Amino acid sequence: MKWRTHITLVKPIVVLLNLTIDVYNMLLVGVIAPDKLREPFSRHHGDEGKDKAIKEMWKARKYFLKGDQINAYYHLGRALHYVHDVCIGREPSRLKHEMLEYDIDITVREMMDEVVESIKQGLKNKVRDPVELENSIWSIKARRDITEIILNAAYMTGLLVSSVLNKDLCPKEYIDSYERRVKYEVISIIGAGIWLGLILELIFSFNPPIILSMILIGLTYFVFKLLRKPYEDAKKRLLWYGIKI
Ligand SMILES: [Zn+2]
Numbered sequence: 001m002k003w004r005t006h007i008t009l010v011k012p013i014v015v016l017l018n019l020t021i022d023v024y025n026m027l028l029v030g031v032i033a034p035d036k037l038r039e040p041f042s043r044h045h046g047d048e049g050k051d052k053a054i055k056e057m058w059k060a061r062k063y064f065l066k067g068d069q070i071n072a073y074y075h076l077g078r079a080l081h082y083v084h085d086v087c088i089g090r091e092p093s094r095l096k097h098e099m100l101e102y103d104i105d106i107t108v109r110e111m112m113d114e115v116v117e118s119i120k121q122g123l124k125n126k127v128r129d130p131v132e133l134e135n136s137i138w139s140i141k142a143r144r145d146i147t148e149i150i151l152n153a154a155y156m157t158g159l160l161v162s163s164v165l166n167k168d169l170c171p172k173e174y175i176d177s178y179e180r181r182v183k184y185e186v187i188s189i190i191g192a193g194i195w196l197g198l199i200l201e202l203i204f205s206f207n208p209p210i211i212l213s214m215i216l217i218g219l220t221y222f223v224f225k226l227l228r229k230p231y232e233d234a235k236k237r238l239l240w241y242g243i244k245i
Pocket residue numbers: 001034035044081085
C-alpha cells in the first residue's frame with residue numbers, strides 16, 4: 001500500500017479519538033516506518049505480514065500499559081501498516097501490484113465517508129481478548145477488489161486501535177481461568193516427563209531407524225504444544241492486561 005493510503009486510513013482516528021498532535025504524529029511515523037526499511041514488498045503480505053502485525057500490536061500494548069504513549073502509538077502505527085498491507089492480495093508481478101496500489105490510493109479518497117464509517121464500526125467492536133484479536137488478524141482475507149480492500153483495512157484499523165488502547169481492567173473470568181489452568185499445567189508437565197522418558201526408553205531399547213525416532217519425538221512435541229495451548233492462551237490474556245505472572 002502507498003504511504004499516502006496508509007496515512008489516509010489513519011487520519012480519521014485523530015478526530016474520532018480526539019488525539020493530541022504528539023501521539024498523532026507518532027502514529028503517522030509508525031504507519032509508514034516499515035516501508036522505510038526497504039524490505040521486499042512480499043514480506044508485508046500474507047502470513048509474514050500478519051505475524052509482524054501481531055508482534056507490533058503486542059509491543060504497542062506493552063508501551064500503552066506502561067503509560068509510554070509515544071512508543072505505544074508508534075508501534076500501533078507499525079501494526080496498522082502490516083494490517084493494511086495484508087488486506088491486499090498478491091499480484092503476479094511487481095508492476096500489477098504497483099497498479100493496484102495506485103488505484104487503491106485514488107479510490108480511498110473518493111470514498112472517505114464509507115471509510116470513516118468502517119473505522120467507526122471497528123472502534124465500536126473493540127476486542128477484549130488478545131487471543132481473539134490475534135485470530136482476527138490471522139483470518140484477514142487478502143482481496144483483489146479495491147473497495148473490499150479499503151473497507152476491510154479501515155475496519156481493522158478501528159478494531160486494532162480500540163483494542164490496543166483498551167483501558168478496561170482485566171476481566172475476572174480471565175484470572176479465574178488462568179488459575180484453573182495452572183493446576184492443570186502441573187499435571188501435564190509431570191505427564192509430559194513420563195511420556196518423554198518412555199519414548200527415550202523405547203528408542204534406546206529397540207534402536208529403531210533414526211527417521212522413526214525423529215518422527216516420534218516430533219509428534220510428541222506437536223501433541224504437547226497442542227495440549228499446552230489453553231494454558232498459553234490464558235497466560236496471554238493476563239499479560240494483555242499487564243498482570244504479572
Ligand atoms: Zn508495506
